[in-house]
Amino acid sequence: MGDHLAPAPYLRWRGWQSGGVNSRSPQGRRASLEKQPHEVAAMFDGVAARYDLTNTVLSFGQDRSWRRATRAALGLRPGERVLDVGAGTGVSTEELAHSGAYAVGADLSLGMLHAGKRTRPAVPLLAGDALRLPFADASFDAVTISFALRNVNDTDAALRELARVTRPGGRLVVCEFSTPVNPAFRTVYLSYLMRSLPAVARTVSSNPDAYVYLAESIRAWPDQAALAARVGAAGWGRVAWRNLTGGVVALHRAVRN
Numbered sequence: 531m532g533d534h535l536a537p538a539p540y541l542r543w544r545g546w547q548s549g550g551v552n553s554r555s556p557q558g559r560r561a562s563l564e565k566q567p568h569e570v571a572a573m574f575d576g577v578a579a580r581y582d583l584t585n586t587v588l589s590f591g592q593d594r595s596w597r598r599a600t601r602a603a604l605g606l607r608p609g610e611r612v613l614d615v616g617a618g619t620g621v622s623t624e625e626l627a628h629s630g631a632y633a634v635g636a637d638l639s640l641g642m643l644h645a646g647k648r649t650r651p652a653v654p655l656l657a658g659d660a661l662r663l664p665f666a667d668a669s670f671d672a673v674t675i676s677f678a679l680r681n682v683n684d685t686d687a688a689l690r691e692l693a694r695v696t697r698p699g700g701r702l703v704v705c706e707f708s709t710p711v712n713p714a715f716r717t718v719y720l721s722y723l724m725r726s727l728p729a730v731a732r733t734v735s736s737n738p739d740a741y742v743y744l745a746e747s748i749r750a751w752p753d754q755a756a757l758a759a760r761v762g763a764a765g766w767g768r769v770a771w772r773n774l775t776g777g778v779v780a781l782h783r784a785v786r787n
């Protein structure tokens with residue numbers, strides 16, 4: 531469905547979808563996503579120590595393939611500059627660097643940044659708010675945000691700020707939890723999310739309550755088409771998405787207008 535979008539040489543659009551007119555309204559689905567930045571930062575400070583391990587356990591190891599898919603979707607070339615917003619411990623930033631691009635991460639939680647500095651000293655990480663990034667206009671060839679856009683209290687402003695720091699023609703990839711496409715699988719998944727995930731988190735995480743928020747925020751997040759519409763309204767063109775793990779995660783890709 532996305533093949534009618536003219537492909538740039540570094541992007542393969544085959545298998546990506548676009549559109550957004552029939553999606554659920556994003557406005558009515560954000561009630562539990564109104565976290566204040568200091569609350570979000572404090573919550574992530576509390577999970578930082580065991581963040582990487584907890585992620586891998588709760589996603590049954592899928593997180594690694596989602597990160598590889600994000601890197602591939604960005605189509606990075608050696609020497610390009612890519613910004614990873616909401617980088618946390620730098621686990622997503624480190625994956626981007628495997629492309630040969632210069633990858634820098636920014637995050638609001640000092641706890642996550644400290645944990646990242648300990649475990650990944652070679653990854654450049656700095657403090658920064660997705661809504662006020664400490665970079666000049668058009669500084670990057672590509673920007674990405676993995677499992678973090680859902681936590682920012684103004685999604686649309688964050689998407690506009692990502693566009694501001696990206697050069698015209700530069701690329702965006704949002705990697706985020708989404709809506710499984712198969713109804714039967716969706717039912718099983720939502721049950722895992724609301725019941726089992728918080729229970730498993732109690733055994734591995736340093737702040738299990740954060741995983742109750744995780745489950746609720748995933749359930750309240752716009753579906754693939756609704757998020758695509760918001761990306762398109764925030765200064766990005768040629769928006770398309772691709773489901774991973776049946777839509778548990780979706781990659782949204784776009785090009786800066």
Ligand SMILES: C[S@@+](CC[C@H](N)C(=O)[O-])C[C@H]1O[C@@H](n2cnc3c(N)ncnc32)[C@H](O)[C@@H]1O
Nearest residue numbers: 574616617618622637638639659660676678681
């Ligand atoms: C679930 S973690 C994702 C970390 C990493 N990107 C990954 O893929 O594992 C979400 C991160 O977003 C960060 N975050 C939330 N709101 C933010 C904001 N307004 N600006 C920058 N980072 C933010 C949190 O501090 C947290 O480290």
